[in-house]
Amino acid sequence: MAPTDLPLPVVRRPDPDPGVDVPALEGALRERVDGEVRFDTGTRAAYSTDASNYRQVPIGVVLPRTPEAAVEAVAVCREFGAPLLSRGGGTSLAGECCNTAVVLDWSKYCDRLVSVDPERRTCVVEPGIVLDELNRRLAPHGLQYGPRPATHPNCTIGGMIGNNSCGSTAQAYGKVVDNIRRLEVLTYDGLRMWVGPAGEEEPERPTAGEGRAAEIHRRLAALRDRYADLIRERYPDIPRRVSGYNLDSLLPEHGFDVAGLLVGSESTLVTVLRAELDLVPSPAHTSLVVLGYPDIATAADHVPAVLRHEPLALEGVDRRLVHFQRVKNLNPDALEELPEGDAYLMVQFAGDTIEEAGDRARALIDAEPGNVGHTWYDDPEHISELWMVRESGLGATAHVPGEHETWPGWEDSAVPVEGLGDYLRDLKALFEEFGYGRPSVYGHFGQGCVHTRIPFHLRSADGVAHMRAFVERAADLVASYGGSLSGEHGDGQARGELLEKMFGPELVEAFGRLKAVFDPGNRMNPGKVVAPYRLDENLRLGADYRPWEPETAFAYPHDDGKFSKAAARCVGVGKCRSLEGGVMCPSYRATREEEHSTRGRARLLFEMVRNGSPVNDGWRSKEVHDALDLCLACKGCKNDCPVSVDMATYKAEFLHHHYAGRPRPAAHYSMGWLPAVARLAAPVARTVNALLRVPALARAAKAVGGIAPERQVPVFAEQRFTDWWRERGGPRGDGRRGEVVVWPDTFTDHFHPSVGRAAVEVLEAAGFRVKVPGGSVCCGLTWISTGQLGVARRVLGHTLDVLREDLRRGTPVVGLEPSCTAVFRADAAELMPDDPDVGLLREQTRTLAELLAERARDWRPPAVEARAVVQRHCHQYAVMGFDADRELMERAGVEADVLDAGCCGLAGNFGFERGHYEVSMACAEQGLLPAVREAGPGTLVLADGFSCRTQVEQAGTGRTPLHLAEVLAAALRGEEAVPRRPAAPGPRALLAPAAAAGAGALALVAAVRRGRRRGGG
Known part of the structure; x- marks a missing residue:
């Protein structure tokens, strides 16, 4: 086809209502596609937006099990004329993913x-593989995929190709366009083919012959010929030109690379x-230099000089970003490592040896002016910590206390490095x-x-108009x-309308012609890049957001x-979709479901809460309930x-x-009211334990209580911690370090009293006078956790x-x-914000390790001298932190x-509730249980959380996890820290007489009843 025979663009702005027979479409997809087909309100709502300012509720969602299943899904959509994304x-920031x-x-x-072909250094992947997971699988070959966005723990290769x-x-x-060999692609009209460079020997071969594939290649060749000069003239010669289609990949000097053309086309x-x-x-060794400058524009001025040292990476960070991270307590240790300055360049080098990487770092430092502050590291731990300062940018600049809300929209511009400093001054x-x-x-x-993220005012017509005017000026x-x-985030809806400012009308017309080659009916992600929606419509908020x-x-x-x-x-x-590291989000890791x-x-x-949403039942919403049902409430x-x-x-x-x-x-009654149930059971604990070991009775009790049949009901202690305390006669010791209150929580008091006894022993040995509250108390x-907040407020x-x-x-309170402990440190203050004593409770509550670190630093803990596998409780990780525990274990000689490994999966009542067992165990198998099984017989298993200990004990590992207090107390006594939990008595214990219910339980119930008479729920 001659260039003059190219059709004019036929794509038009999409109709907001595509006019699809949705019930019939859903039925056909369910019948024909090997995958999960979701047209329910909850799923559609969960996929209604990405990381951008935009929101569009999808028609439905398909999760194909194989690429072939996706081919069939596209065929069904084609038959019904349904748009496809x-x-x-x-995580797209320009709206291309909604x-x-x-x-x-x-x-x-x-x-x-x-x-994987290690010799050719290539691999073939499916589009849903996460970048970090791919690189983990490639690591044994000493290879990696080069491009690494900040979202590397959760971005997929398919998404990276799209953007x-x-x-x-x-x-x-x-x-990515520089790191693609070939793509297997499917057009909306059903053509499936592998595409890549044409090749030097037969550059015209793809255009020869008959059929749709040859036709596409001929039309692409004609498009190239028609616009080649304009492409060379108008495409910025910079490394970060991501805006627009990659028409330059069709040029002869780039090998007529159709795969390169399709990279960055955003599913359009x-x-x-x-x-x-x-x-x-993979780099054998790296080093990181951080250079400090008086301001960010000056730092940018130095970029060309730094580039002469050929770094692996060169990032800029301004003082506002550092300030925001300090305010939000992000990366505190890394921030202390920054040199003097109000702006920074972070420069990473690679080397075959640690000396080579270090020499390159020193060469840069020696070349910099003497007034430039610097710090540098060549150990992976410090490099990783410092790198998080940069990779935390998006999250750090959003929802900063005391600052206006910030938004994307002009977050991704790129200019030649020689003009970067001046551009920043103009910006x-x-x-x-x-x-x-002063946005960061x-x-x-x-x-x-x-x-950058900018404090656009997106909740009023004037604010939206102001945003639009700014973005147009910034594009100019x-x-x-x-x-x-765009330098890497793509155009989508945020910048599609502005492309003419960058490329001119002729090349924008070429984009339309290219769209017509592959998708003349505008069914592929319509309204993005070509014939785009306006940048100020389809807003997630907008002028009518009420x-x-x-x-x-x-x-x-x-x-x-x-x-x-x-x-x-x-x-x-x-970040909640990452597959390892941290705690968040255990249910996603178990299910791989966006909704979870x-x-x-x-x-x-x-x-x-949004007006005009398909989720319109408020607090009664079944969709929200179902999504929250698998939330473990881990606080990760x-x-x-x-x-x-x-x-x-x-x-x-x-x-x-x-x-x-x-x-x-x-389960809300059996486990939500567990403190009251446990107090009622305490006087007859032996009998209750025996009854619950009779299979038929146990099954009936679990069925009535909404407990998973796979679970064992924990054994009630025959002597509670508080009973032991009273029999012991109360406080002892000289109290040279003052008094402390040991909190008798339900789990310590009724199930693992050895923890409480051990804590008392350790605290007294450290010089404290210990008190334990009398009467019925609970946090x-x-x-x-079961949402009975009126009762919780009265109990508090x-x-x-x-x-x-x-x-x-x-007096400190030791949890x-x-x-x-996390309730006292966090939840209580949000439930009862006006009670000054709640503030005192929050400020004075400490973990055992925190108290010893703050008030007994000169106390020498007993020598444990053992190795231990340690599971942090999620709530401690999220609220109190774990630094004090690490320090205490180190002082005691515990090689921890x-x-x-994420959450244990039991998470309080979650893992006991009927219907949650499989997810609970899947969470545990993510890291905790394999680590426990692999631990040697002489290795301790430490877990301060009752849920964590119970999960390990009930998983058949044969291990008895211990609280840190138990380990320290055993060392004080000169014993090995290998106690066993008491087993429940057998059915013969039924012959033991049952005592009356305890007065403590009745007092607690009476307090709740009194509160109910005063109102609340």
Whole structure:
């Protein structure tokens, strides 16, 4: 076909209502596709947005089990004329991952590493494989995939191909387009083919012959011929030109590379089924230099000089980003390692030896002016810590206390490095002109790419108009520098409308012609890149955003007291979808379901309070309930989420309202009221234990209580910790270090009293006078976790009555069970924000290790001298931290392997509830149980949390995990720390007489009843 025969673009702006017979489409997909087909309201709501400012509820979601299943899904969509969107990790910042379309989510099943060729340094993958997981599988070959975005723990290769991703290592390895060998693609009209460079020997071979494939290649050749001169003239000659289609890949000097053309096309042209990737050797050793400058523009001015040293990566960070991380307590240790300065360049080098990497670092330092501060490291631990300062950028700049909300929209511009400093000065002036203050700027400075989040006002018509005016001016600015609107995030909806400013009308017409070659009906991700929606429509917020503001039980002090703001806190970065490291999100790791990630649940809560949402039943929403059902309430997201989404609190709030005035699940009574049940059982513990070991009775009890039949009911202690304390005669010791209150939580008191006795022994040995509260006391944890917040508040009120005198005297309260300690340190203050004694309780509550670190630093703990596998309790990890425990174990000679293995999976009542057993065990098998099984017989298993200990004991590992207090107490006595939990008595114990129910349980129930008479639920 001659160039003049090219058809004019036929793509048009999409109709918001594609007019699809949705019930028939869903039925055909279910019948014909090997995969999961989801057209329910909850799933559609969870996929309604990405990490951008945009929101479009999809028609439905398909999770194909194989690429062949995806081919069939596309065929069904074609028959019904349904728009299609192929989705990776869902972290796009320009809106390309949300649309009114059928969404193909590859990430659950299509994650195979098909083959590896170490000699050719290539591999073939399916599009759903996560980058970090791919590199873990490639590591035995000494290879890796080069581009590494900050979202590497959760971004998929398919998504990276769609966006032409880069990351910091693109400095050395280039973008995805530079690291693709071939792609297997599918067009909307059903053509399936492998594409790549044409080859030097037969450059015209792909255009020869008949058929759709040859026709496409001929039309691409004609497109190339028609626009070649304009492409060479108008495409910025910079490493971070990601905006627009890769028409330059069709040029002869680039080998007529159709795979390169399709990289970065954001699912608007084809569906990628498989990819053959070019690999690079993993660096043997690296070093990291951090240089300090007086301001970020000056740092940018130095980039060309630093580039002469050929770094592996070269990143820029400004003082605002550092300040935000200090405010949010992100990466505190790393921030202390930064040199003097108000802006920084982070420069990484690679070498075959540690000496080579170090020599390159020293050469840079020697070449810098004497007034430039610096620090450098060549050990992996420090390098990883410092690198997190840069990789935390997106999360650190969102929801900063005391700052305005910030948003993407102009977060990804790129300019030639020679003009980077001047561009930043002009951009700063533009911020000031539009009244946006001083947003943080940071990014891949070695390639001129600048990231930022701007305090756009997206909740009013004037604010949206102001945002639009700014973005148009900023696009003009970057074009004047010969730059790119996007340096790695893509165009999507945020920048598609602006492409003419960068490329001119002729090349924008060429983009339309290219779209017409592959997708003339505009069914592939319509409204993105070509014939785009306006940048100020389909906004997640917008001028008409008027969320529902419900009354709440928690105070939400970090969200201005508004549940709507808490529900909108998630920015979509997707860290909760990572597959290892940290705690968040155990249920996603077990299910690989978006709906069961922290992000997915946050999306549903946002939809619940949003006006005009398909989730329109408020607190009664079944969709939200189902999404929250598999939330373990582990609080991992409170710490791991870069914007501190606290899903455990949101779940408790939701359950509180969802079941208000109606019956609850049985488990809410059996386990929510566990403290009262345990007190009633205490006087007859031996009999209760024996009864629960009769199989028929145990099955009946579990069925009535809503407990998973696979679970064993924990053994009640025959002598409670508080009974032991009273028989012992109360406090002992000289108390030279003062008094402390040991908190008798339900789990210590009724199930593992040896923990409480051990803690008393250790504290007295350290010089404290120990007190234990009398009467019936509780932190309210089990009522909080089951959403019975009115009861929890009354129980906490009773606890404050008991502790008030000690609190006002400044007496520390030592918590032994991490989840109960976390209530005092976090939840109580949000449930009872106006009670000053709650503030005292929060400030004076300590873990055992924290108390010893703060008030007994000169005390020498007993020598344990043992190895230990240590499982941190999730609530301790999220609320109190674990540094004091590490220090105490080190002082005691414990060689601790502190697992970075996520949640134990039991998580209080979660793992005991009927229907949760499989997910609970899948979470445990992610790391905890394998580590325990692999531990040698002489290795201790330490777990301060009752749930963690119970999970290990009930998993058939043959190990008895211990609390740190038990280990220290055993060492004080000169014993080996290998106690065993008492076994339950057999059925013969039924002959023992049963005593009356304890007065303590009746007192607790009476306190709750009194509270009910005063009102509440």
